[in-house]
Amino acid sequence: MKQIGVGILGFGTVGAGVANGLLKNRQIMAERLGVECVLRKIADIDITTDRGVQLDANLLTTDAMQVIHDPAIQIIVELIGGTGIAKTFVLEALKAGKSVVTANKKLLAEYGDEIFSTAQASHADIYFGASVGGGIPIIRVLREGLAGNEIQSMHGILNGTCNYILTRMENEGLPFDVVLDAAQKAGYAEANPSLDIDGFDTAHKASILASLAYGFHVPMDQVLVEGIRNLSGMDVTFAAAFGYRIKLLAIVKRDGDQVEVRVHPTLVPLSHMLASVNNVFNAVMVRGDLSGDTLYYGRGAGREPTASTVIGDIGDIARNLAAGQARYRRGVCVANEGKLTMRSAAEINSKYYIRLMVLDKAGSLGVMTTILGRHGVSILAATQQAQSDGQQAQGHVPVVVLTHDAKGAQIDAALKEIEAAGIVSEMPVRLRMI
Amino acid sequence: MKQIGVGILGFGTVGAGVANGLLKNRQIMAERLGVECVLRKIADIDITTDRGVQLDANLLTTDAMQVIHDPAIQIIVELIGGTGIAKTFVLEALKAGKSVVTANKKLLAEYGDEIFSTAQASHADIYFGASVGGGIPIIRVLREGLAGNEIQSMHGILNGTCNYILTRMENEGLPFDVVLDAAQKAGYAEANPSLDIDGFDTAHKASILASLAYGFHVPMDQVLVEGIRNLSGMDVTFAAAFGYRIKLLAIVKRDGDQVEVRVHPTLVPLSHMLASVNNVFNAVMVRGDLSGDTLYYGRGAGREPTASTVIGDIGDIARNLAAGQARYRRGVCVANEGKLTMRSAAEINSKYYIRLMVLDKAGSLGVMTTILGRHGVSILAATQQAQSDGQQAQGHVPVVVLTHDAKGAQIDAALKEIEAAGIVSEMPVRLRMI
Numbered sequence: 001m002k003q004i005g006v007g008i009l010g011f012g013t014v015g016a017g018v019a020n021g022l023l024k025n026r027q028i029m030a031e032r033l034g035v036e037c038v039l040r041k042i043a044d045i046d047i048t049t050d051r052g053v054q055l056d057a058n059l060l061t062t063d064a065m066q067v068i069h070d071p072a073i074q075i076i077v078e079l080i081g082g083t084g085i086a087k088t089f090v091l092e093a094l095k096a097g098k099s100v101v102t103a104n105k106k107l108l109a110e111y112g113d114e115i116f117s118t119a120q121a122s123h124a125d126i127y128f129g130a131s132v133g134g135g136i137p138i139i140r141v142l143r144e145g146l147a148g149n150e151i152q153s154m155h156g157i158l159n160g161t162c163n164y165i166l167t168r169m170e171n172e173g174l175p176f177d178v179v180l181d182a183a184q185k186a187g188y189a190e191a192n193p194s195l196d197i198d199g200f201d202t203a204h205k206a207s208i209l210a211s212l213a214y215g216f217h218v219p220m221d222q223v224l225v226e227g228i229r230n231l232s233g234m235d236v237t238f239a240a241a242f243g244y245r246i247k248l249l250a251i252v253k254r255d256g257d258q259v260e261v262r263v264h265p266t267l268v269p270l271s272h273m274l275a276s277v278n279n280v281f282n283a284v285m286v287r288g289d290l291s292g293d294t295l296y297y298g299r300g301a302g303r304e305p306t307a308s309t310v311i312g313d314i315g316d317i318a319r320n321l322a323a324g325q326a327r328y329r330r331g332v333c334v335a336n337e338g339k340l341t342m343r344s345a346a347e348i349n350s351k352y353y354i355r356l357m358v359l360d361k362a363g364s365l366g367v368m369t370t371i372l373g374r375h376g377v378s379i380l381a382a383t384q385q386a387q388s389d390g391q392q393a394q395g396h397v398p399v400v401v402l403t404h405d406a407k408g409a410q411i412d413a414a415l416k417e418i419e420a421a422g423i424v425s426e427m428p429v430r431l432r433m434i
Numbered sequence: 435m436k437q438i439g440v441g442i443l444g445f446g447t448v449g450a451g452v453a454n455g456l457l458k459n460r461q462i463m464a465e466r467l468g469v470e471c472v473l474r475k476i477a478d479i480d481i482t483t484d485r486g487v488q489l490d491a492n493l494l495t496t497d498a499m500q501v502i503h504d505p506a507i508q509i510i511v512e513l514i515g516g517t518g519i520a521k522t523f524v525l526e527a528l529k530a531g532k533s534v535v536t537a538n539k540k541l542l543a544e545y546g547d548e549i550f551s552t553a554q555a556s557h558a559d560i561y562f563g564a565s566v567g568g569g570i571p572i573i574r575v576l577r578e579g580l581a582g583n584e585i586q587s588m589h590g591i592l593n594g595t596c597n598y599i600l601t602r603m604e605n606e607g608l609p610f611d612v613v614l615d616a617a618q619k620a621g622y623a624e625a626n627p628s629l630d631i632d633g634f635d636t637a638h639k640a641s642i643l644a645s646l647a648y649g650f651h652v653p654m655d656q657v658l659v660e661g662i663r664n665l666s667g668m669d670v671t672f673a674a675a676f677g678y679r680i681k682l683l684a685i686v687k688r689d690g691d692q693v694e695v696r697v698h699p700t701l702v703p704l705s706h707m708l709a710s711v712n713n714v715f716n717a718v719m720v721r722g723d724l725s726g727d728t729l730y731y732g733r734g735a736g737r738e739p740t741a742s743t744v745i746g747d748i749g750d751i752a753r754n755l756a757a758g759q760a761r762y763r764r765g766v767c768v769a770n771e772g773k774l775t776m777r778s779a780a781e782i783n784s785k786y787y788i789r790l791m792v793l794d795k796a797g798s799l800g801v802m803t804t805i806l807g808r809h810g811v812s813i814l815a816a817t818q819q820a821q822s823d824g825q826q827a828q829g830h831v832p833v834v835v836l837t838h839d840a841k842g843a844q845i846d847a848a849l850k851e852i853e854a855a856g857i858v859s860e861m862p863v864r865l866r867m868i
Contacts, residue, residue: 129579
């Protein structure tokens with residue numbers, strides 16, 4: 001059986017998972033693929049810490065360049081992360097004609113153009129299945145399984161930390177801060193959680209999915225990003241009363257020459273499959289013009305799930321190489337570069353959930369609906385739940401309104417006017433609905 | 435741009451969907467794949483009926499052999515169905531060195547050995563993504579995305595007709611016969627529904643998934659198959675009261691050298707993702723040793739969803755051909771042929787739901803639990819719900835018991851003894867739980 005040599009750069013959590021998986025399932029993979037993937041080298045600056053993987057000490061080196069240029073290695077797996085030396089090594093490997101597998105979404109989001117064009121120039125493969133969705137093969141699905149579809153929309157839960165926090169907030173009725181603290185102690189959230197909870201990690205992933213679906217580079221600075229840091233438990237409760245669950249969703253849609261990419265807490269109906277995605281699990285629902293709605297669910301992070309996808313990519317390249325294939329357009333399609341523009345937040349249509357703390361319920365509701373109506377926003381449902389004693393004491397009554405589709409600009413203008421009307425005691429809360 | 439010629443055999447529902455999709459999304463696909471898939475011929479015995487697809491009349495022919503041997507056609511798409519001429523044409527095409535795409539699960543389940551070996555001998559590709567799961571790319575996921583995983587189990591809802599019937603039985607509290615009748619009138623069930631409702635369609639699909647996961651030919655006659663024909667609305671209601679939803683599941687597991695493949699109505703906890711899969715939708719949950727639980731959801735049948743997957747397969751082959759690839763092990767892995775055996779129904783472990791209609795509640799429960807205990811079956815929960823007047827009048831009281839894991843043989847023996855004890859007025863109902 002043919003053998004294909006694999007070298008890993010970066011022996012951290014995922015690197016150890018990939019090494020372990022390649023060794024553990026070497027036989028099964030060889031039987032399935034008809035080619036053997038042989039782990040030949042692992043480079044890291046630290047080669048002494050025990051990663052819990054049983055391997056020959058000769059496999060370890062501190063010299064990444066030696067791995068990249070080892071003639072017995074055809075596939076370089078970059079698991080260093082970041083955009084520093086990871087970028088240098090990936091480009092070096094591609095230029096040397098080596099195929100590359102990476103899980104580095106930041107590198108692709110920021111330097112995708114350079115990396116894909118280098119791969120194309122060298123006729124080298126670059127696979128990045130684990131850059132979005134961890135153990136969920138969503139990238140493969142978009143590039144291959146749904147290749148015959150016009151992608152109409154994607155809705156994804158792409159950050160396990162946020163989903164874990166939201167699940168606990170709802171199930172246990174706890175405020176955000178308390179759950180974040182618990183999540184940090186349990187190791188489900190970073191000490192500096194901003195990348196996750198402020199939505200940037202989700203936005204990075206959404207931009208990669210949108211680029212793949214629509215064939216153009218999505219400018220991160222034109223992605224609407226709102227995180228869950230300011231989400232109130234009161235809104236989680238109101239949402240539930242209306243039959244919704246709040247999830248941090250990435251939403252990608254195309255309408256003619258405009259694409260919208262946005263990340264925000266979103267009310268999802270309980271009957272929707274995404275409402276059943278709880279705890280650290282991720283999922284993406286993809287609507288194709290032929291396939292209709294399809295959904296892909298699994299663990300979006302973690303050593304083994306991420307390794308599963310990285311190894312799937314290694315297997316594909318190994319099969320290509322073993323077949324002596326002149327590799328062919330395994331980069332990304334950029335046919336729409338310059339042809340599509342990003343829809344602005346002001347122009348994006350959505351249903352809205354609006355909560356006001358009004359000073360005088362009776363009069364306020366009328367003022368509010370009048371103002372919303374003046375801005376062309378029509379109301380789907382409204383309610384005022386029984387308020388707590390504390391709220392009554394302060395004369396604050398929560399009023400919740402669900403709207404039909406409205407543009408961001410309409411809602412912003414209406415809320416500004418409502419604030420100015422002096423009927424509310426604090427900033428209105430505005431969440432989008434699916 | 436390179437062009438790859440596509441010929442379709444069978445211009446029925448799916449054939450028309452594939453033709454339509456190839457024409458409609460030709461440009462998008464070409465941009466993504468870097469190669470153009472050109473529909474060159476469609477063969478059918480009926481080329482006059484309007485299928486609602488706008489195409490050049492010159493594309494249509496009644497001569498399938500002409501399509502197969504057309505030098506401008508490299509990919510043959512078999513959408514005739516059945517194991518008669520479909521088999522003849524597929525083998526003819528493979529022997530002529532043409533790559534084949536098929537959605538014909540019956541053909542693969544019954545003649546897979548011959549077809550795959552013919553493909554291998556001719557160095558031709560055979561893709562069959564749409565044979566299981568319609569628009570869900572589950573075959574691709576198993577063959578590629580999860581190729582690095584040991585597959586521990588699969589749980590699937592693979593028949594839209596059954597899932598539609600079960601959803602309506604639960605939501606509307608209707609008996610099986612009434613819903614089946616409505617489903618037939620709505621076109622969701624065949625006039626002869628046996629293949630669907632008796633579980634055979636699901637079993638065919640399960641055997642294909644098991645073969646792919648474990649690398650051996652699954653003998654259909656050793657698959658445990660129970661359908662939903664005899665499912666009582668009373669059990670749907672009791673299951674709901676315990677927090678479960680009844681789904682017709684395909685369950686595939688491996689334990690050492692034994693594989694179990696079974697199809698039966700199954701109690702699924704409401705919190706499980708599969709419980710949220712309703713109406714005609716299908717889904718498969720796959721547990722890999724690295725990936726953990728992943729789930730794939732979508733439309734399991736229908737013109738466009740099936741076409742989506744068929745076209746995805748066409749795209750893959752086109753990319754292989756355009757790259758001048760010597761094709762490589764795109765058949766199925768049979769490395770475990772002769773090494774694995776099927777676990778018998780008697781040996782399969784499961785939790786059980788047992789409902790008895792007892793004549794005298796007080797004494798009967800004791801007799802029943804004693805008998806179960808004697809057969810080593812331990813009880814997880816038991817209940818007797820308020821019975822209807824009719825039941826009381828006849829002296830029949832439903833008693834429901836949920837058990838811990840037990841082997842089929844243990845349950846069978848216990849139920850036989852319970853029947854013989856003269857405490858029940860009708861055959862016990864026995865359903866498995868997830």
